[in-house]
Amino acid sequence: MNVRSLQKNVDSLQSLLCQFSHLPTAIAITETKLTDHSTLNIQLPHYNFVNINSRTNAGGVGFYILENKKYNILNFPGQESLDYESIWLELEQKQSNKSVILGSVYRHPRQDNVKFLEFMDEMLCSLNRKNCHYYILGDMNINLLQSNSKNILDYVNMLQSNFSFQLICQPTRVTDTSSTLIDHIYTNCLNANLVPGILLSDISDHFPVFCLSKMNTLDKNSKRPRKHCMKNFNLDNFRSEVFDNFSILPDENSTPSQLEQLSAEFIDTFKRLIDKHAPIRKLSRKQMTLLSKPWLSHNLLKSINHRNSLYKSHFISGSLDQKAHYKKYAKTVQRSIEEAKRVYYTNKFKESKSNSKETWKTIKSLISPKRNLSFPEEILNGNGSIVKNPLEITNCFNNYFVSIGNSLSSKLPNSDVFKHYVQRQVKSTVYLEPVSENELLAELTKININKAIGPDNIPLKFIKFTADIISPYLASLFSLCIKNGIFPSIFKIARVTPLHKAGDRKVLSNYRPISVLSSISKIFERLIYTRLKLFFDKHNVISDYQFGFREGCSTTHAVLDIMTSAMDDLENN
Numbered sequence: 001m002n003v004r005s006l007q008k009n010v011d012s013l014q015s016l017l018c019q020f021s022h023l024p025t026a027i028a029i030t031e032t033k034l035t036d037h038s039t040l041n042i043q044l045p046h047y048n049f050v051n052i053n054s055r056t057n058a059g060g061v062g063f064y065i066l067e068n069k070k071y072n073i074l075n076f077p078g079q080e081s082l083d084y085e086s087i088w089l090e091l092e093q094k095q096s097n098k099s100v101i102l103g104s105v106y107r108h109p110r111q112d113n114v115k116f117l118e119f120m121d122e123m124l125c126s127l128n129r130k131n132c133h134y135y136i137l138g139d140m141n142i143n144l145l146q147s148n149s150k151n152i153l154d155y156v157n158m159l160q161s162n163f164s165f166q167l168i169c170q171p172t173r174v175t176d177t178s179s180t181l182i183d184h185i186y187t188n189c190l191n192a193n194l195v196p197g198i199l200l201s202d203i204s205d206h207f208p209v210f211c212l213s214k215m216n217t218l219d220k221n222s223k224r225p226r227k228h229c230m231k232n233f234n235l236d237n238f239r240s241e242v243f244d245n246f247s248i249l250p251d252e253n254s255t256p257s258q259l260e261q262l263s264a265e266f267i268d269t270f271k272r273l274i275d276k277h278a279p280i281r282k283l284s285r286k287q288m289t290l291l292s293k294p295w296l297s298h299n300l301l302k303s304i305n306h307r308n309s310l311y312k313s314h315f316i317s318g319s320l321d322q323k324a325h326y327k328k329y330a331k332t333v334q335r336s337i338e339e340a341k342r343v344y345y346t347n348k349f350k351e352s353k354s355n356s357k358e359t360w361k362t363i364k365s366l367i368s369p370k371r372n373l374s375f376p377e378e379i380l381n382g383n384g385s386i387v388k389n390p391l392e393i394t395n396c397f398n399n400y401f402v403s404i405g406n407s408l409s410s411k412l413p414n415s416d417v418f419k420h421y422v423q424r425q426v427k428s429t430v431y432l433e434p435v436s437e438n439e440l441l442a443e444l445t446k447i448n449i450n451k452a453i454g455p456d457n458i459p460l461k462f463i464k465f466t467a468d469i470i471s472p473y474l475a476s477l478f479s480l481c482i483k484n485g486i487f488p489s490i491f492k493i494a495r496v497t498p499l500h501k502a503g504d505r506k507v508l509s510n511y512r513p514i515s516v517l518s519s520i521s522k523i524f525e526r527l528i529y530t531r532l533k534l535f536f537d538k539h540n541v542i543s544d545y546q547f548g549f550r551e552g553c554s555t556t557h558a559v560l561d562i563m564t565s566a567m568d569d570l571e572n573n
Contacts, residue, residue, distance in 0.1 A: 002206035028104035032060035105138030124162035167196035263488035295344035491521035
């Protein structure tokens with residue numbers, strides 16, 4: 001697909017994909033016009049992107065590959081020059097002895113045809129020696145409809161001599177004055193399963209070309225995101241059933257083992273009620289689009305589909321009136337999309353005006369692709385051996401993460417310097433008051449429903465929906481836990497994700513753990529934190545020089561303290 005600037009048309013490409021019943025395994029992109037200085041985020045949901053930048057103002061090639069597909073990037077001599085660019089991938093196969101190689105090629109117009117012919121001849125010879133199936137897609141800027149041209153005949157003869165077949169037979173670029181076939185697909189694999197074709201799309205002045213083929217490619221373990229479906233959700237019915245299940249408070253004489261059971265039953269019952277009233281469904285591609293492009297409303301998506309229909313209608317009919325109507329409507333839709341995007345990001349920056357973390361998060365969503373969070377396919381264990389079994393990889397991460405604390409502490413020198421920061425002995429003991437219903441209700445109404453879901457799989461919005469109903473039950477449960485001196489085991493479970501920092505993805509030390517606790521656990525911890533903080537503040541336990549992990553303090557205060565101390569020492573010689 002020639003996109004005539006990927007940064008400009010990535011949203012249109014994503015809208016086109018929403019219309020497909022199945023996502024293509026690979027999308028070859030030409031004329032990306034990406035350079036080392038390109039900044040806008042051009043990622044698509046469900047896809048990984050690999051590319052080669054253009055050396056000129058035009059050109060550039062790339063591939064979007066489904067994120068669950070395993071592939072290797074291949075390098076061939078002379079695969080890019082000032083006259084053309086190409087990128088090559090090998091898809092890993094399940095059963096077939098023959099590998100599948102994909103190529104995306106762009107030949108700059110009005111460049112030396114002989115050099116390009118020699119390059120393609122060498123590439124096809126190399127691919128034939130590999131005994132593979134290949135599919136080469138791209139904008140060659142060679143019009144195969146000019147069958148009387150010597151250059152075209154030489155090019156076609158070169159393809160045929162390498163047993164390479166061109167699958168596209170109709171014009172791929174049509175203007176008011178010309179029709180040319182310059183976007184091609186070559187393959188050496190001819191079978192009954194091949195279905196080539198051309199799409200009518202207005203992403204650029206080139207029609208996208210495609211080829212359907214059944215391939216036994218090797219998939220990674222990946223799942224389409226799931227979400228609670230709120231289409232038929234009735235809040236009153238949900239609240240009523242929650243009340244019926246949690247109106248009876250826990251027994252005041254509950255033993256620690258009974259409290260463990262009550263805590264687990266609360267999570268199981270609450271989750272079951274959520275699943276009953278808001279069943280979990282796989283997200284459709286349209287929903288994924290709305291999540292990744294939140295400024296696109298349902299009405300805008302309808303307008304985009306109508307614009308596409310008008311384009312097909314005017315193209316098929318050839319009517320000048322329909323063409324004029326399409327162009328006018330297309331401009332209106334494009335302005336609406338740009339305005340919606342501008343308003344969305346303006347509001348995002350206003351909302352995070354006093355929050356630098358959220359501001360940078362918004363900036364990164366505009367200019368940076370999301371970090372690759374995929375689980376590594378192989379890892380080096382403690383003995384230096386390669387581990388590929390997912391369960392063994394998980395155990396390697398677990399063993400490494402739990403050993404970090406002891407490993408770091410063993411390297412610290414024995415010192416009693418901490419006593420300098422202990423201002424005075426505190427003779428009072430900490431008393432953890434029972435949790436009141438009003439206190440818990442205040443905490444529940446303050447929770448941020450956009451926080452990550454923990455291992456209990458309870459979205460925080462459902463807790464907020466029923467805060468006034470569950471607060472008496474949870475207040476009683478938490479108070480009994482405090483009274484018996486226990487923190488239920490179900491609350492100690494966390495979902496740990498290894499996050500790749502930098503360097504070799506096989507090395508354990510290049511990852512850091514991100515832990516997400518259960519929703520109920522975080523609420524209970526917050527209540528305990530409030531009580532401890534009141535005690536520490538009342539008795540002035542924490543040193544004035546403790547700047548980290550304290551409300552109202554930051555590294556700026558630490559720097560100012562060091563500067564002040566240094567200035568005082570200088571003044572006092």
